[in-house]
Amino acid sequence: MQKKDFAALAKRLLPHLAGFTVKGPMLFIQPVKHTLRGIYFEGSSFDARSFYVWMFFMPLCVPTHHVGFNLGRRVRGVGGGDRWNADAPNLLAELGAALKHEALPFLGGIESLHDVAKAATSLQTSQDPYVQEAIAYALARAGDVAQAAMALDQLVGLLDEKVPWQCEMADRARALKSQIVSNPADVQRQLAAWEAESVHNLGLEAFR
Amino acid sequence: MTTADDLAAAAQWAAQHVGPGQGPVYGTQVHSAFEAEVNTLGKAHLSTEVSYLNGRVVPRGAPGSVRVDVVEAPLTAPTRGFDLKTGSARLTPARIQHIQSHIPGGNTVPVLEVRPCRRKILPR
Numbered sequence: 001m002q003k004k005d006f007a008a009l010a011k012r013l014l015p016h017l018a019g020f021t022v023k024g025p026m027l028f029i030q031p032v033k034h035t036l037r038g039i040y041f042e043g044s045s046f047d048a049r050s051f052y053v054w055m056f057f058m059p060l061c062v063p064t065h066h067v068g069f070n071l072g073r074r075v076r077g078v079g080g081g082d083r084w085n086a087d088a089p090n091l092l093a094e095l096g097a098a099l100k101h102e103a104l105p106f107l108g109g110i111e112s113l114h115d116v117a118k119a120a121t122s123l124q125t126s127q128d129p130y131v132q133e134a135i136a137y138a139l140a141r142a143g144d145v146a147q148a149a150m151a152l153d154q155l156v157g158l159l160d161e162k163v164p165w166q167c168e169m170a171d172r173a174r175a176l177k178s179q180i181v182s183n184p185a186d187v188q189r190q191l192a193a194w195e196a197e198s199v200h201n202l203g204l205e206a207f208r
Numbered sequence: 209m210t211t212a213d214d215l216a217a218a219a220q221w222a223a224q225h226v227g228p229g230q231g232p233v234y235g236t237q238v239h240s241a242f243e244a245e246v247n248t249l250g251k252a253h254l255s256t257e258v259s260y261l262n263g264r265v266v267p268r269g270a271p272g273s274v275r276v277d278v279v280e281a282p283l284t285a286p287t288r289g290f291d292l293k294t295g296s297a298r299l300t301p302a303r304i305q306h307i308q309s310h311i312p313g314g315n316t317v318p319v320l321e322v323r324p325c326r327r328k329i330l331p332r
Contacts, residue, residue, distance in 0.1 A: 025267075042267050044257055045275075046240045046247075052257070054267075069265040070284050080250030083243075126285030128312060130264055163314065165262040 001051050001086060006041040009086065016096035017104070021207060026067070029107060032207045034141060034195065035059045035116050037107040039075075039099060040067060049086040053095065055103040059116050059138045060198040061191040067202065070130040071120055075102050113142035117151075129158045129169060136173065141191045145180055152177040211254065211280055212320070215290055218245040220324040223294065230295050238294045239277065242322075246278055255279045258286075260310040274310045278322070284312050289319040 001009075006025035013027065014020060020039075021030040028038030037057045044050040056072025058064065074082040075098050084095060110119050116138040124131045136151035152173045159166040159173075179187050199205055209217070222241035226234065243256040259266050261273040265283050268275065278290040289307055291299050299321035308315045 040267060043269075044243075045236075045268075046243050046257075066261070066264075066266050066270050069267075073283070074255065076252070079248075080252055081247040082255060083247045126282055126312075128263075128284040131284065160314070 001041070001043050001049065005086070006043075006051070009041065010039075012092055013096055013099065016100055023203065023207065028207070030207050032060070032199065032204050034061065034113055035110060035138075036067070036202065036204065037110055038067070039103055039107075040069070044083055046083065050083050051086065052082055053084060053099075055099075055106050057107060057110055057116065057119065058198075059113070059120075059134050059141065060202075061141045061195040062133055062137045062198070063194040064198045065201045068130065070128055071123060071134055072106075075099065113138045114144070117142070117144075117147075127158050129155060129166065132158055133169060133173070137176075137191065140176060140180055140187060141195075143184070143188070145184060149177055149180055152180070211288070212290075212322075214249060214251070214254075215246065215278060215322045216324065218242055218249065219292055219294075219322050221245050223324040235294050235297065238324075239292055242292050243277065253281055255283055258283055260307075260312070262310060263312045263314075274307050276307055276311065276319075279311075286311060286313065286317055289317060290322045291319060292322045294324065 003024045007022055010022040010027045017027060019029050020027045025041040026038050028036055035057055040054040042052045042054060044052060053075040054069045054072055055075055056069045058068060058071060076082045077094060077098060110116055117135045120131050120134045132155040136148055136155050139148035139151055155173045156170050159170045161167040161170050176187060219242050222238050222245055225241045226237045246254055246256050256278055257275060258279045259268050259270060259273045259275045261270050266273050276289045277292045279286045281287040289311055293299055304319045307319045308317060311317050
């Protein structure tokens, strides 16, 4: 499946998904404010017609160049498998129903930044630094200084700074932590700048 | 049956289904049949074709990412990764290291080779 095939499929699913829009292989709730809440179609190497479906959310104040699914999961079919086929006779009905039952409740409950932190906390079962980072940054963006500072400390505690990407994540978290108490206005400006950067990197400017 | 048994049986079924062969095209066909079989098992703790980049679950083809054939347990905290090999191909230490450099949990997560088992799987 090519991006244009996914976009066509996504458009056919739109009637099941009020409030969503389509961009390439992604369906997401518009307008995009502080958080991207979406459904992503990912190709499979199994064959040209197979694909996976992810539901996910990402607070955009965490700087990013890619969509990521750590705050999400694959949408599974009735049989429990997670791969879908574009030629399945009841694809639209089955996928539409799965999205309605799984994705809409999952994504629809996330409105405020505190909702983001709460939903991420419910997914934090495995000490995942990306989930902890989302919690901390969402709380910081919400202006919840005390909780954000605590969450940033927890994030640093999860990281192995011998690993370059984790070292970078820790440095950023420490910098944010040091500013959050002394200069919260600067922190808000920084988070807003990262949010704008993520929106730009993901090509979402037109959907705000 | 353990997960490893399930996967070896799935690999054996895939090899039988595709038939004899060799080379990259054959390997791709067996991979496809294997992943279809794993998917058919419908086991929620197994996910096929998961891409990782620096501990992050990303879409297929994200620059720099690594694709793992089968992942056991939560995608963000896998307990094991499995790499299917056929014929003379082997899971090398370099490949293991590459996967572990991106998979959450790093080198604490075992990456294991899956190979068709020797016993014949009855046709369905």
